[in-house]
Amino acid sequence: MTIGAVFLLISGNISPTEALNAIDWNVIAYLFGVFAISHALFASGISEKVGNWICAESRSIPQILLFFILFVTVVSAVLTNDAAAAIGTPIAIAIAASLRIAAALPLIALCVSVTVGSMFSPVGNPQNLLIVADGHFKNPVGVFLEWLAVPGLISLAFTLVWFWYCFARTPKGDAPEHVVPDSQTTRRWPALLASGLLCVLVVADSLAHETGWIPDLPLGALSLIAAAPLFAFSSHRLQLVKEVDWHTLIFFVSMFIVTGAVLKSGALQEWLSPWHDQLGEPLFVTSIAFFGSQVFSNVPLVEIYLNLLEDHNTATLMLLSGISTLAGNLFILSAASNVIIVQQSEKHGVTPFQFWQFTRYVLPVTIVSIAACVLWVGFLRTISG
Structure with a gap:
């Protein structure tokens, strides 16, 4: 992504100012603050505990799976899917060791839970952040819960049942050793304070914005405020900055530049012109969002789609x-x-999972969750007029 952004800048397709x-x-x-919080949680031994x-x-297998999926x-x-992925990986490895099975299946269950769990919140994943930043919701937390909580709960319930079945059929044998995080000396309370503060600030800001009590604050500002205790009270500030997921942040900066150049060129708009009037149609949104995410990845796809949509109604944005x-x-x-x-x-x-092994285990969840999302959003669209 960065090579593409640099090439576009050098070739003059987009100016530095643009x-x-x-x-x-x-x-x-927002991502910087969240990544700092997630690393602090990991380094303080929260994942291990x-x-x-x-x-x-x-605990039985169903209980282990239930608590794992809920956590x-x-x-x-609260902390985005990427942060949950980093925090949850050692827990998935611990589950594999406890049940004496290969790590692949618990890790795949983690992937599914991380993805589905991010549906519930306007800050659950980067594409949700882009949709919220589009500025069409007075109460983002309430809107996401209303439109996506039901399909999310259905998906989680099926995930629990499906992986319970898969775990029961997995042969026991050699299992990975649970690797303890490198640092157990970091104080725990700043990480817990920052996590709680972020949750409170996001919910309070959403409610306050709906009622008009105070001006709306950007999510990025809320994240930096929540992360402030880490840098104020941590004894490993430099290490905290170093361990922020800079690769992902660079990816997003580059992605914004690339999508900006694509939109500026007008090529995509011209290519989609025959279907311009259908961009808000449920079937079209579903098809483009699902298959386009496989080609372009979901974050740049959403960024481009938002810029092409004319009618940013709630149903369309929630389906997207x-x-x-x-x-x-x-x-x-x-x-x-x-x-x-x-x-x-x-x-x-x-050793994690293989490519087709991953798809084989997640495909049933994908089918059920997509169907639940389309049907529920379609139902709410109908009754809301």
Whole structure:
């Protein structure tokens, strides 16, 4: 993505000023704060502590899966899917060790839970952040819960049942050792304070904006405010900055430049001109969001689609959000969180899943979750007129 952005700048397809204006710095600021919080949680041993609690000897497979899926869902909804992927990987490895099975299946369950869990919240994933930044919701938290909580819960319920079945059929044998995080000396309370503060600020800002109590604050500002205790009270500030996921931040900066150049060229608008009047149609949105996410990845797809849409009604935006998110449950490369889990697994010395192995396990969840999302959004669209 960065090579593409540099090429476009050098070739003059987009000027430096236009490139800077194309970057959504609000999204970049939000991700920076969230990545700092997620690393602080990991470094303080939160993942290890939660993993040990979930894998208590008295728990059955359904209980382990239930607590694991619920924890990952909450973290994904509050701290974005990418952060949940990093925090949840050592827990998935701990589950594999506890059940004496290969790590691949718990890691795939983590991928699915991270993706589905990010549906519930306007800050659950980067494409949701782009849709919220589009500025058409007075109460983003309420809107996402109203339109996507039901298909999200259906998807999580099916995920629980499906992976319970898969776990029960998996032969026991050699399992990975649970790798303890490198640093256990970081104080825990700043990370917990920052996480709680972020959750409170996002919800309070959404409610206050709807009632008009205070001016709306950008999500990026809320994230930086929430992360402030980490830098104020942490004894590892430089390490915290170093461990922020700079690769992902650079990807997003470059992605904004590339999509800005694409939109400036008018080529995409010309290509889609025969279907211009259908861009808001449910079937068209579903098809483009799902299949386009496999080709372009869901985040740049949503960024481009938002710029092409004329009618930004709630039903269309929620369908775009839900389908582009769930599209991540098809291939490993369909969502950045999947790749992060692969990278984190290898970092812990564990062999993750294979390409087609991943698709084979997630395909049933994908079918059920896409159907639930389309039907529920279609139902709400009908009754809302």
